[in-house]
Amino acid sequence: MDGGRGVSESNITESVNPNQAAFDKRQQRIMDCVALKTPDRMPVAMFATFWLAKYGNITCKELMYNYEGTKEIATRAVLEFEPDGVSPGLAGIAMGNALEAIDFKQLQWPGHGVDDNQPFQYLDREYMKAEEYDDFLFDPTGYYLQKYLPRVAGVFEGFEDLPSFPGLHYVRLVTGIRSFAKPSVRQAFERVVKAAEEVDRMINHNIEWNENIARLGYPLINGSSSVSPYDFVADYFRGATGMMKDLFRHKDKLLQLLDKATTFLLKQTITAAKAAGHQIVMIPIHWAPDAFMSGKQFETFWWPPFRKMMMGMIDAGLTPMPLWEADCSKRLEIIKDVPPGKCIYWFERTDMVKAFEVLGDVVALRGNLSPSLMTTGQPAEVDAAVKHLVDNVFNKGGKLILDCAFGLPDETPVENVRAMFDAARKYAG
Amino acid sequence: MSDWNEQEAQLIEWLSDMDEDNAFELAKRMLLEEHVDPLRVLELCRSAMDIVGQRFESGDYFLPELVLAGEMLDNIGAIAKPLIKTAPGEESKKLGKVLIGTVHGDLHDIGKNIVTFMLDINGFDVKDIGIDVPVKDFIAAINDYQPDVVALSGFLTLAFESMKETITAITAAGMRDKLKIMIGGGQIDETVRAYTGADAFGVNAVEAVTLSKNWMGAAA
Numbered sequence: 237m238d239g240g241r242g243v244s245e246s247n248i249t250e251s252v253n254p255n256q257a258a259f260d261k262r263q264q265r266i267m268d269c270v271a272l273k274t275p276d277r278m279p280v281a282m283f284a285t286f287w288l289a290k291y292g293n294i295t296c297k298e299l300m301y302n303y304e305g306t307k308e309i310a311t312r313a314v315l316e317f318e319p320d321g322v323s324p325g326l327a328g329i330a331m332g333n334a335l336e337a338i339d340f341k342q343l344q345w346p347g348h349g350v351d352d353n354q355p356f357q358y359l360d361r362e363y364m365k366a367e368e369y370d371d372f373l374f375d376p377t378g379y380y381l382q383k384y385l386p387r388v389a390g391v392f393e394g395f396e397d398l399p400s401f402p403g404l405h406y407v408r409l410v411t412g413i414r415s416f417a418k419p420s421v422r423q424a425f426e427r428v429v430k431a432a433e434e435v436d437r438m439i440n441h442n443i444e445w446n447e448n449i450a451r452l453g454y455p456l457i458n459g460s461s462s463v464s465p466y467d468f469v470a471d472y473f474r475g476a477t478g479m480m481k482d483l484f485r486h487k488d489k490l491l492q493l494l495d496k497a498t499t500f501l502l503k504q505t506i507t508a509a510k511a512a513g514h515q516i517v518m519i520p521i522h523w524a525p526d527a528f529m530s531g532k533q534f535e536t537f538w539w540p541p542f543r544k545m546m547m548g549m550i551d552a553g554l555t556p557m558p559l560w561e562a563d564c565s566k567r568l569e570i571i572k573d574v575p576p577g578k579c580i581y582w583f584e585r586t587d588m589v590k591a592f593e594v595l596g597d598v599v600a601l602r603g604n605l606s607p608s609l610m611t612t613g614q615p616a617e618v619d620a621a622v623k624h625l626v627d628n629v630f631n632k633g634g635k636l637i638l639d640c641a642f643g644l645p646d647e648t649p650v651e652n653v654r655a656m657f658d659a660a661r662k663y664a665g
Numbered sequence: 666m667s668d669w670n671e672q673e674a675q676l677i678e679w680l681s682d683m684d685e686d687n688a689f690e691l692a693k694r695m696l697l698e699e700h701v702d703p704l705r706v707l708e709l710c711r712s713a714m715d716i717v718g719q720r721f722e723s724g725d726y727f728l729p730e731l732v733l734a735g736e737m738l739d740n741i742g743a744i745a746k747p748l749i750k751t752a753p754g755e756e757s758k759k760l761g762k763v764l765i766g767t768v769h770g771d772l773h774d775i776g777k778n779i780v781t782f783m784l785d786i787n788g789f790d791v792k793d794i795g796i797d798v799p800v801k802d803f804i805a806a807i808n809d810y811q812p813d814v815v816a817l818s819g820f821l822t823l824a825f826e827s828m829k830e831t832i833t834a835i836t837a838a839g840m841r842d843k844l845k846i847m848i849g850g851g852q853i854d855e856t857v858r859a860y861t862g863a864d865a866f867g868v869n870a871v872e873a874v875t876l877s878k879n880w881m882g883a884a885a
Contacts, residue, residue, distance in 0.1 A: 344772060354823065357772045476775045480729035481736060484683055527869060529727050562851065607822050608856035645822040 255453030262320040263455040269600035269635035270516075270555055272577045278630045278664035279320035280657055281457050281602060283643030284313055285329050286355040291650060295353045297346035300332035303441040310445065314454050317657045321457025322449060323518070323643065326442045337434035339390025339427075342472070355646055363387050364473035366482065369489035372473075373496060375402060384473075391431045394424030457637075458557055459514020462505040465497040465541035467522045479523075483533060490537065498541040502548040509554050516555045516580065520642075524571075525562035531570075539570055550578045557582060557602070559642060568594040584641040588625055592634040600635040605656060607645040615655035622659035630664050638664075673709050680713035681720070683730055685737055692741045696748060703745035710738055714786040722871050728779065731870060735782045760788040761881040764812035766798040768827035773820035776850055776870075780816060783870035789814075789877060800827075800834045807840055814877050817863070819850040828861040836862070845880045849873060 253259065265279035284291070289299040292309030299306050306329060314322055335345060335356075342363070345356035363384065364372065372379040378400055385392035397420050404412040415421055446456060463471075469490070470479035482490045509517050523529070524538055546556045557580040564571070564586045571581070572595055582602035583591050591601060605621050613621075622638065630636045638660050644653060669677065672695065679688035692710075695701040717734045720726040763784050767777050774796050784791045794806050807815065815835065817828050828848050835841055848863040849872075858866040864880075867873045 350772070351770070354770050355821070357821070359772070360775060477732050477778075480732040483729045484685060484733050527727060529729055530725070533727070533729065606854070606856070607852045608825070608854050608860070611822055611825055612856055612860040647822055647826065 253451050253453075255451060258453035259450060259455055262453070265320045266455070266457060266516075266637060269637055270577065270580060272597065272600070272635055274633070274635070278626065278660055279637045280317075280660045281321040281323070281637050281639040282314065282317060282319035283323035283457075283639060284310065285643060286646040287644040287648055287653075288313060288329065289353070290646065290648070291653075295346065296355055297332070297352040299329055300335075300346060300356070301330070303330050303333075303438070306330040307441060307445045307448075311449060311452070314449050315452065317653060319454065319657075321637065322454050324442065324446055324456050324459060324512075326445050330441065331438055334431070334435045334438045337391070337431035339431075340388070341390065342388050358471075360471070360476050362473075362475040362478045366474070366478060366486060369486060369493060373489065373492055375400075376496065376500065378402065391427040392424060394418075394420035394422075397421050456514060458516040458518040459512030460505070460508040461518040461520070462501065462508070462545075464519060464521055464524075464538070464558070465494045465501055465545060466524075466538045467520075468497055468501060469493055470523050483529070483537060494537065494541045498545050498548075502545050505545070505549060506552045506554065509549075509552075515553060516557050517549060518582075519556055519558040521558045521560050521564075524560060524564055524567055526564060526566040527562070531566060534567060535570060539567075543573065546574060546579065550575060555579060559602075560584060560586060561642065565590060571595075572598055574598060580637065582637075582639070588634075588636070589628045592629045592632070592636070596629075596632075596634050600637060601629065602637040602639050604639070604641045607641055610640055610648045610652050610656075611645050613652065615651050618652045618655040619659040619662075622656060623663050626660075626663040669709070669712075673705075676706075676709050677713045677716070680710060680734070680737060681716035683733055685733065688737060689740055693744060696741075696744050703748040706741065706745050710741055711786060714738065718783065718787070718871055718874070721869075731779055731783065735779070738782075738786065759790045761813040761877065762790045762792070762810060763814045763816055763877055764792050764794065764803075764806055764810050765816040765818065766794040766803065766806075767796040767818045767820075768824050768831055769797055769799050770827050771819045771821050771824045772796050773818070773850070776820065777816075777818035780818065780849065780867075780870045780873045783874050784816075784877060787874045787878070789874075800831050803831050804834055804838050804840075807835065807838075807844070812844055814880060815844055815846045816873060817846065817848045817861075819848070820852070822852055824850060824852075825857050825860060828857070828863065832862045845876075847873060847876050 262279070265275040265277065268275040269279060286296050286299065288306065288309050289296045291313055294305065294309070306326065310326060332345060335343060342359055343356045344350050344359060346352045346354060350357060368379070368383065371383065381398055382396045386396050397415055397418050399412045399415045470476060474482055505517060509515065524534065529538065549556050555578060559582040561584045564583065568586070568591060576598045580600040580602050581591070581595060583604045588601060588604050595601070605618065609617060609621055625636060625638065676688060676691050676695070679691065692706055695706055696703060714734060717726060717730060721731060765777060765781055767774055777793065781791050781793045792806070792810050792812070794802065803815070817831055819828060832846055835846065846863045847865045847867055848858060848861060849867045853866045855866070865876050867876055
């Protein structure tokens with residue numbers, strides 16, 4: 237997977253793509269930015285999730301449940317705005333059927349806790365108890381099977397009756413599998429298979445959509461996503477407040493778990509990126525912002541495992557694209573410590589001009605029109621905000637991929653999206 | 666400040682330095698073995714929280730310290746409060762009343778809970794009416810509770826519209842001149858404040874306290 241070429245080859249079916257030249261040109265803009273070369277014009281990325289419901293004039297619920305309808309709207313949006321890089325959002329949106337099939341408990345979505353016209357929302361909870369660090373550390377797979385999975389999705393209820401595999405041997409191995417005959421375990425497996433069939437359908441729709449927009453000349457900006465070790469534990473296991481208390485109460489075990497998670501997350505990230513055939517990996521970052529921990533805590537808990545993971549990804553030929561949420565101004569000097577020309581740093585509220593000044597010779601940048609501007613501002617204000625980024629970042633040598641702060645906010649008026657793309661072409665295109 | 670004895674100063678130091686185990690053991694001993702007045706122990710906790718708040722404002726402490734401070738206070742409070750011999754009217758005078766909730770459509774509560782805790786330990790009566798609060802529930806709660814300040818929380822961009830609707834309804838109900846409205850959450854900025862018509866916005870829990878104190882005419 238060297239350069240962007242590998243992306244096009246795997247995204248396109250064997251038939252000749254009449255839009256290959258347009259595809260290559262768009263992709264080259266992104267890859268030039270990554271390599272810190274000046275592209276022929278400033279690329280613009282499109283990351284649309286529930287905004288597509290507004291654009292297509294349907295409810296969030298329809299967007300989540302209607303594969304064909306969602307694909308059609310998403311394609312229409314790509315063709316109207318002609319982005320240089322498209323986020324593979326479909327599997328992250330049209331997953332209502334899959335969520336139902338797996339009986340997913342970490343999200344509330346239309347018809348399951350929120351209204352039909354609201355986006356899904358994550359439920360921050362302690363999915364792992366503080367006293368379970370040792371269990372997780374000793375045997376992550378066993379912990380997943382018997383504790384974590386049944387808590388986060390109904391289809392896994394019954395897995396807690398599975399045998400503990402390490403230690404099974406010889407005749408004990410034969411007798412040890414008796415638990416698989418239990419009704420609870422049998423039922424769990426039947427439900428898991430059914431859910432997997434729905435997930436398979438969802439992913440096939442996703443692949444089909446990705447291939448279709450590639451045929452139309454539009455590359456994905458990333459093929460897969462991942463998570464930082466700290467956010468993995470904080471968001472999906474210990475919960476926000478649990479994790480914050482662990483920084484004091486379970487410091488050593490947390491550090492051990494972060495170290496272990498770095499290893500398995502890296503492995504999984506490389507596997508997923510290779511399966512997607514795309515070298516760029518998006519990594520939403522939740523817990524790095526300035527306000528969320530001290531510099532010392534950041535340099536103890538957050539940054540070392542994530543840097544190790546990014547270095548492993550870079551060694552494997554991947555391009556990490558962390559989305560640094562909220563304001564990370566105080567972290568810039570620290571997160572600068574990566575090899576030049578290997579990453580895209582997407583910033584949400586960090587001042588992009590400042591980010592360019594500190595990081596401009598190390599990473600490509602992505603972002604960051606503010607959500608309040610996009611949702612409540614006028615097209616002329618959006619135009620001015622794009623001009624500001626062009627004048628102060630792109631035209632000064634910054635390898636900027638224009639986007640909103642974290643993709644298109646769900647409520648953004650369509651005319652503001654037009655203003656964003658038009659301004660990009662007017663001032664840097 | 667100078668009226669703390671050595672033991673009291675020690676408790677304040679351990680609490681404000683996040684030395685949870687030592688602070689809890691000492692507070693427990695003072696309350697259960699030495700029978701120190703529980704109101705005095707809670708006062709020491711409040712003094713420690715003042716220091717925590719100052720360190721947050723000066724950039725030495727961050728959210729994890731506020732969360733742990735809240736937890737330490739809860740644990741000590743759980744022992745101290747049942748020991749308080751309440752006499753009617755003896756409760757300490759509060760700075761004012763704040764009604765807080767996450768606006769409709771939004772289920773996030775971490776920020777709201779931290780703001781609630783900080784207002785509480787800074788001397789406000791706080792009524793938290795939860796998440797995904799419909800406009801009519803805010804109006805009913807204002808009627809019922811008669812707050813001085815209404816705090817609207819929201820993390821998602823959909824909260825902009827919900828906040829605007831809530832504030833418009835409060836104004837339409839003729840309640841606006843009796844209270845101040847502040848908003849807060851991940852995406853809130855001056856643009857959103859102007860859009861929603863709120864009196865002010867805050868980027869963290871300490872700002873919520875400062876705004877409320879200023880409105881109540883108390884020293885921030």
